[in-house]
Amino acid sequence: PSLEERDVRQLLVHRHKQVQTRTQVKNQLQAMALSQGVQKKRKLWTEVGRAELEQLPLLPYAAERRKHLLLSLDGLQAEIEALNRRVEEEVQKRPAAVRLQTHPGVGPVTALAMVLTLGPAERFPSGKEVGSYFGLIPSEYSSGGRQRLGRISKQGSSFLRFLLVEAGQSAVRYDAELGRFYRRLAARKHRALAKVAVARKLATRLYLMLREDWNYAQLCRAVVQVSLSHSVVGRQKPTA
DSSP: OOHHHHHHHHHHHHHHHHHHHHHHHHHHHHHHHHHTTOOOGGGGGSHHHHHHHHTOOOOHHHHHHHHHHHHHHHHHHHHHHHHHHHHHHHHHTOHHHHHHTTSTTOOHHHHHHHHHHHOOGGGOSSHHHHHHHTTOSEEEEEETTEEEEEEEOOOSOHHHHHHHHHHHHHHTTTOHHHHHHHHHHHHHSOHHHHHHHHHHHHHHHHHHHHHHTOOHHHHHHHHHHHOOTTOOOOOOOOOO
16 A cells, blocks of 8 residues: 555544544443433434433532533544545545445445555455455364364454444345345354354455446346356445
């Protein structure tokens, strides 16, 4: 990667860290609300939920902590929104990242991270090598003449691996084949294994889209025509 690409990666990593910090702050506020018998989950962050949180009858030190946490939350939210805009600007500079966003579940952060981390797709002969590069291929070992699959290697970018797992869980809601694949594997084995398997399939799909300059619709048509072994056909995410 070039120096400029490495620098843009820092933008993605910084945003990721700030999102994690925001989650930690929200968890602390949720715990404070629960201690007062208020259980709203995500509704705590609505206008009504926020007002109820601010009006909880707390003792002085707890009230002061709530004030600082809310100020921190507002600051983080504003910063993340600004970072999101900068990510969008970087995506628009890269047509390949724009195309990746046509795949259900793939947003600007995942698309940009994929383009910056994978590099020229032509350097990988197949999707299997891409899965291995991202640490999504399970280890293999033999015992008593049987071949067994172990844990994934977790080599490569842990950040992109996280993004692919998250994007995969969004994609299974809109892509029929990915959804069936996930449910079948989750029922046979374990949800955690199914999530990783979906992430591996998604990585292969995105690799093919980059290598062939395809959008999602073109990928689906190609899969139907040549029955690519490393991808499945899904339906387009509905639009309003």
